[in-house]
Amino acid sequence: AQKVTQAQTEISVVEKEDVTLDCVYETRDTTYYLFWYKQPPSGELVFLIRRNSFDEQNEISGRYSWNFQKSTSSFNFTITASQVVDSAVYFCALRQGAQKLVFGQGTRLTINP
Amino acid sequence: GAVVSQHPSRVICKSGTSVKIECRSLDFQATTMFWYRQFPKQSLMLMATSNEGSKATYEQGVEKDKFLINHASLTLSTLTVTSAHPEDSSFYICSARVKGGGALDYGYTFGSGTRLTVV
Numbered sequence: 567a568q569k570v571t572q573a574q575t576e577i578s579v580v581e582k583e584d585v586t587l588d589c590v591y592e593t594r595d596t597t598y599y600l601f602w603y604k605q606p607p608s609g610e611l612v613f614l615i616r617r618n619s620f621d622e623q624n625e626i627s628g629r630y631s632w633n634f635q636k637s638t639s640s641f642n643f644t645i646t647a648s649q650v651v652d653s654a655v656y657f658c659a660l661r662q663g664a665q666k667l668v669f670g671q672g673t674r675l676t677i678n679p
Numbered sequence: 680g681a682v683v684s685q686h687p688s689r690v691i692c693k694s695g696t697s698v699k700i701e702c703r704s705l706d707f708q709a710t711t712m713f714w715y716r717q718f719p720k721q722s723l724m725l726m727a728t729s730n731e732g733s734k735a736t737y738e739q740g741v742e743k744d745k746f747l748i749n750h751a752s753l754t755l756s757t758l759t760v761t762s763a764h765p766e767d768s769s770f771y772i773c774s775a776r777v778k779g780g781g782a783l784d785y786g787y788t789f790g791s792g793t794r795l796t797v798v
Contacts, residue, residue, distance in 0.1 A: 601786070609770060611723075611789040657722065666713065667774075667787060669722045 568593045568662045572670035579648055580678050587643045587673045589658030595619075600641045601659040601667070602632065611657070617641065648677045681707050681777045685790025692763055692797055700758045700793045702773035709775035712756035713787070714748060717770040729756055763797040770794050 569592040579585050591600065602614040615625060617634055625632045629646045645652055658670040682705040692698050702712060710731050715723040729735040729750035737743050745767075747759040760767055773790040 603789075609772075609792040609794070611772065611774075613786065613788070616786050666725055666728060668725075671722045674720070 568595075568598075568660050568668050570658050570660045570668055570670035572656075572658055572673050574673045575671070576674045576676070578676040578678060581650055582647050584644060584646050585648050585675065585677075587645075587656050587658075587675065589641045589643065589670060591639050591641065591658070591660045593639075593660060593662050595662045598660060598662045600634065601657075601661070602641075602643050603657045603659065605655040605657060605672070607654070614643075614656075645675075650677050650679055653677045681775075681788045683709070683773060683775050683788050683790045685773055685793060687793060688791060689794045690796070692795070694764055694797055695762055697759055697761045698763055698795060700760075700771055700773070700795075702756050702758075702775070702790045704754045704775050707775075707777065708753035709756065710753060711776045712750055713774040713776075714746075714756075714758050715772045715774065717772060717792075719770075723772065726758075760795065763795070765797045768795055768797045 571590045574588055598619045600617045604612040604614055615632055622634050622636055631644045633642045653676050655672045655674045657672045659667050661667045684703045684705055686701050690698055712729045714726045716726050717723050725738050726741045726746060727735045727737045727748050729748045731750050731753050735748035745761055750756040770792050772792045774787045777786050777788050
């Protein structure tokens, strides 16, 4: 069975601080895909990144970066120099093979001015 | 590209009535649609998976007769909440699978969600 754990329920930081959102996954398959989504207060899910299990390269996109480590089954997300607009709920998700997408519990991130 | 339009965004209905939620893929063919339910401050829970032209596959614990899913065309999937009750109040989101580069490489695009309140 596949499972995604986001142990941090809520995080609150002051603007311009760096913040890391943790994601730990469980899967028995060798081929799988990991995702991060942002859900602002309006409710829509905004796609941030998709990474397959064969690509362990870290990725950086502006202030966002992702650290994928198969050895620890983790796919952590870091926001550098956080901004108020980054406040949202962030979901990590896993898809194994052609099966459904399984979401973590989500981390509510609040960036205070 | 790969936009899913979901309507209505917000609906209030009386207990005992039915509500239909529509999701349309605007610029691609959505052979598979997923319907999620999200309670306040909780994660997305998959309710069912629908494939165009066939019956939806419901997750364990989801009442098929209460949550009717129709995926009659490649661009439209609907979720009807029948005989709605206050406990059905929730945020419903649809999602379509979007093909990527390889055979198993595909992502998901989500509708903007429907906030249902049953009074």
